Amino acid sequence: MNQYDVVVAGGGTTGLAAAVAAARHGATVLLVEQLGFLGGNAAIVPAWLGFHSLDGELMVKGIPLEAVERLQLEGGATDFHRDPICGSVVGVNTHWWKLVAAEMASEAGVAVRLHSRVAGVERRSDGTLGVTTECRGTRGDISTRTLIDCTDTGEVAAMGGAELSRGRASDGSVQVASWSFAVNGVNTLELIDYLLEHPEEARPFPDVELYDWLAGLRQAEIFVLGAFKSLVARARAEGMDLPRNNVPGVVFAHRGEFFTVASRVVDVDPGDPENLSKAELTGMRQTKEWLTFLRTYVPGFSNADLAATPHQIGLRETNHLLGAYQLTGEDLMAGRTFPDGIAMGAYHLDIHPPDHAGIDTQRPPHYQIPFRALLPREADGIAVAGRAISATHEAMASTRVIPISMALGQAAGTAAALATRGGCELRDLDVDKLREALAADGARVS
Ligand SMILES: Cc1cc2nc3c(=O)[nH]c(=O)nc-3n(C[C@H](O)[C@H](O)[C@H](O)COP(=O)(O)OP(=O)(O)OC[C@H]3O[C@@H](n4cnc5c(N)ncnc54)[C@H](O)[C@@H]3O)c2cc1C
Numbered sequence: 001m002n003q004y005d006v007v008v009a010g011g012g013t014t015g016l017a018a019a020v021a022a023a024r025h026g027a028t029v030l031l032v033e034q035l036g037f038l039g040g041n042a043a044i045v046p047a048w049l050g051f052h053s054l055d056g057e058l059m060v061k062g063i064p065l066e067a068v069e070r071l072q073l074e075g076g077a078t079d080f081h082r083d084p085i086c087g088s089v090v091g092v093n094t095h096w097w098k099l100v101a102a103e104m105a106s107e108a109g110v111a112v113r114l115h116s117r118v119a120g121v122e123r124r125s126d127g128t129l130g131v132t133t134e135c136r137g138t139r140g141d142i143s144t145r146t147l148i149d150c151t152d153t154g155e156v157a158a159m160g161g162a163e164l165s166r167g168r169a170s171d172g173s174v175q176v177a178s179w180s181f182a183v184n185g186v187n188t189l190e191l192i193d194y195l196l197e198h199p200e201e202a203r204p205f206p207d208v209e210l211y212d213w214l215a216g217l218r219q220a221e222i223f224v225l226g227a228f229k230s231l232v233a234r235a236r237a238e239g240m241d242l243p244r245n246n247v248p249g250v251v252f253a254h255r256g257e258f259f260t261v262a263s264r265v266v267d268v269d270p271g272d273p274e275n276l277s278k279a280e281l282t283g284m285r286q287t288k289e290w291l292t293f294l295r296t297y298v299p300g301f302s303n304a305d306l307a308a309t310p311h312q313i314g315l316r317e318t319n320h321l322l323g324a325y326q327l328t329g330e331d332l333m334a335g336r337t338f339p340d341g342i343a344m345g346a347y348h349l350d351i352h353p354p355d356h357a358g359i360d361t362q363r364p365p366h367y368q369i370p371f372r373a374l375l376p377r378e379a380d381g382i383a384v385a386g387r388a389i390s391a392t393h394e395a396m397a398s399t400r401v402i403p404i405s406m407a408l409g410q411a412a413g414t415a416a417a418l419a420t421r422g423g424c425e426l427r428d429l430d431v432d433k434l435r436e437a438l439a440a441d442g443a444r445v446s
Contacts, residue, residue, distance in 0.1 A: 004028045004111070004143075005022070005027035005028045005146065006027045006028070006148065006416040007029075007032065007144040007146070008148045008150055009032050009118040010040070010149065010151035011031050012150060012152065012405075014040075014387075015031055015151075015386075016104060017067075017410045018150055018409035018412045019108070020063060020105060020110060020413065021411075021413030023108040023413075023417075025418065026417060028111075029108075029109075029111065030111045030142060032113045032133050033114050034117040035311075036114050037102070039098050042092065042094070042097050042402050043101065044094055044308075045094060046092065046250070046259040047092060048089040048222065049090050050083070050086035052087035057346075059087070059366050061442050061443055062407060062438065062443030062444065063406060063407075070100050071096050071097070071100055072090075075093075076092065076096025077096070078222045079221060081222055085348055085363065086224060087347065087348075094308065117134050118132070118151070118156045118159070119139075123160070129382075130143055144381075146419060147381060148382075148409075148413065149382065149384045150409055152318070152387040153318045153388055154318075154319040155319070157384045160379050160381070160382045161379035162322075163377065164322060164388070165320050168392075168394075169392060174318060175354060175397065176265060176316070177265045177279055177315050178261040178314050178316075179265065179287055180259065180314050181290075182258065183294065183301070183305060184255070184307035185303040190299050192217050192253075194298075194300065195214065195227070196214060201231070202225060202227055203226045221252070222252055223253065224248075224251075226359075227248075228246060228297070231293075232244070232297075235293050240289060242290065242293060244358075263283045264286070265313060266355075267354075271318075287306075320391060321374075321388055323372060323374065323376060323390025324390070325372035327373045328391075329362070332345070333349075335367050339431070340435075341368030341435070342369065342371045342434060342438060342445055343368070343410075343443070344366055344368055344369070345367055345404040347398045349362040349363075349364060351394060367398075371411065372390075374390070374411065375427055381425070382426075383416065387400045407443060411443070414434060
């Protein structure tokens, strides 16, 4: 079959949610992914997911929550644990993500085309979109009414005529990239003893919350760190070349693993292969240095070894859709609501600034994301979900995380199916009906 109601480009967790939602609403759906599995970033290096607001309210539900509950049933995810910065954290196992993502797509009746890149989009005179896929020189041509870009760069939407911008508004710079990695063999009891003796070494946030959080460490399956500031300072003084002044990461206490985004690669140009090649090599060099640091300086890490490395450097930010509405950091911090709100978020604005070595964190109240942030200003038949929605450098530092991106995927997929059924353009969709459909499917829209 070469004709589908909906084509989803990019089979990460956002694309999975979009495809499953559209198929559950009766659309014929093709999900196109250039790698050999579904799940994207989430299925490559371990991550921690935040679903709750700071006051403990579950802000993201629907397909993202369903996926985590399925992972938990398989033993592929921890329970939810309270966190003073992320709201809550749940740790997921990358291998289980791949299996559960494949099952969810298959159960929903989504056609999956792996090892295939969306390489071209053309507008046809009958109002359909022609989508070209490529697999090692073999081309495939598909016709569709709606294309959802979940590639994380917006590049497929741009092929269909959508406008994009790059990075932050002032100079186009993007957040720093990281060659994230995980180590195993961590003696977590020794590590926790050290953190309890040196609480100032655990995380940078107000004391009262820190002590409250520390009290629960011995029972936690998973906990987040922004740690070892004085150990990093000592190692630097003794000649180590470490790109950050502390180590952000997450401890999977029950299995003696630590995942970290301590690598910090600056001046990355996501569109320049030479620059990206240098960035990969820098990330690998930094990883070796960090591993030596952990083994030499940090209690509990003397036997640690590499357990997971990424398939490519992690780009936190590339392009942003210039959409019918652009979500801003101010919208998030004000907890702004919208008549066309289709998803909620409360994750902190986790900005890894291009030009200094720390992380700028702002903790918003819960906020809403409008449907218009998923739609290009002009190009019909296209929606964008995930990292490249129409949001500023500051706002996307919160909306980019996996649960919120998946909620946006679910909204885009549901909208595409409803537009197909109603024979209308996405921008003419009755947004109240979309919100009702999402709520009926268990998603949170307000
Ligand atoms: C270093 C780093 C650490 C992070 N840590 C966390 C964390 O702990 N928790 C969290 O919630 N979030 C984290 N994030 C953010 C999160 O990983 C992403 O924002 C999230 O994965 C978004 O999911 P996605 O499906 O939109 O994108 P991705 O997972 O990147 O999936 C996009 C998919 O599109 C495919 N693709 C791209 N172009 C094409 C094309 N032309 N044709 C076909 N397929 C294509 C790619 O192969 C990929 O599988 C982190 C990000 C980085 C960079």
